[in-house]
Amino acid sequence: MRAGSSCEESCSREGAAISLDSLAVRPIVYGERKQWDELMAKHHYLGLKGIVGETMRYVALLDGKWVALLGWGAAAFKSAHRERWIGWDASLQWGRLKLIANNVRYLILPGVKIPNLASKTLSLNIKRLSDDWKTQYGHPILVAETFVDQSRYRGTCYRAAGWLELGETKGFGRNGGRYYEHGRKKTLFVNPLRKGALRLLADPWPHPELLVQEPMMNITACRLEGLLDYLREVPDPRMKRGIRHQMLSVLAVSVCAVMSGARNFAAMADWAQACTQKTLSRLECRFKDGRYMPPSEPTIRRMLRDIDADALDRAVNAWLLTQSPLEEGRAVAVDGKTLRGARSKDGKQVHPISAILHREKVVIAQRAVAQMPLTLKMQNQDSSLRSE
Secondary structure, X not given: OOHHHHHHHHOOOOOOOOOOOOXXXXXXXXXXXXXXXXXXXXXXXXXXXXXXXXXXXXXXXXXXXXXXXXXXXXXXXXXXXXHHHHOOOHHHHHHHHHHEXXXXXXXXXXXXXXXXXXXXXXXXXXXXXXXXXXXXXXXXXXXXXXXXXXXXXXXXXXXXXXXEEEEEOOOEEEEOOEEEEOOOOOEEEEEEOOOOHHHHHHOOOOOHHHOOOOOOOOOOHHXXXXXXXXXXXXXXXXXXXXXXXXXXXXXXXHHHHHHOOOOOHHHHHHHHHHOOHHHHHHOOOEEEOOEEEOXXXXXXXXXXXXXXXXXHHHHHHHHHHHHOOOOOOOOOEEEEOOEEEEEOOOOOEEEEEEEEEOOOOEEEEEEEEOOOOHHHHHHHHHHHHHHO
């Protein structure tokens, strides 16, 4: 018997006689995804075409029977009420929006009519949401949000569970990067999941707790093929004799590890060791004794020490630009620094200038120049004065 149908038979009784002491909320497990999606698509008034971004699907069980479903996804791209409530600027919003989760679907299954079930289910879900998210995606959730269509619902369970009502939207949606007016105004509710959540979101200096390693980069075949094509243009500095690992595979592992949060040689090697055989195959790692072998920490260190850094930099920047193509109207920021204490071979100071995509926080090009441009020098001086 399907869990969804059995809960309708056993939990359709109304009244306070039904105890919620055995109510439990947990993420769905392997094999339950299809059933969860089918129930949500069939019984939720919005249906279910998919959930955007990082997602978590939960089920609430009473005496082991399914009684409710909850779906969480990426936070709303923009919300004037939320942005004022948090007090962050646009640059912080880009980098920290992933610390907010949106309750995009909530369904009490048909036939289930139990007092206080909706608010208690929501409260139990909220208590574990951040820890579950960190386990799944490598970072916590600081704020939960949801948008309630008050032409259908009053948001009673959210108010009962202690959520804050911030205001009503203007009735616009976003699809394919464009906004359109759908006319269905909704009320925004939010719930800080920990003390000081707003301060952590709006603080220009990230809290050490939030500087966790990102989950492994999703290396699709298409994206990786493009990276390998660019890395093939980098010259191999080694002698051919005694080579065990291809330069291409070592560089690909290094780049993907850094994109996934590795910040030193040991972390790069750890990232490679954690890769699946399928991923190592895509990275064109060495095949020996029936399995693909990731490069070790000494191999990665020696390769990056001897490689032509400028050639590698050009290759990676060119690939990153293809991952974030410049659209019409997009701006590229240019920044430059004078490296104190660093000198070139002729004794002159080093002045690197970088071109940066602000939204993705990606450097797409950089070059050392003989002299810092006057406009950048004035900007840097102005920044130093403001910081003092």
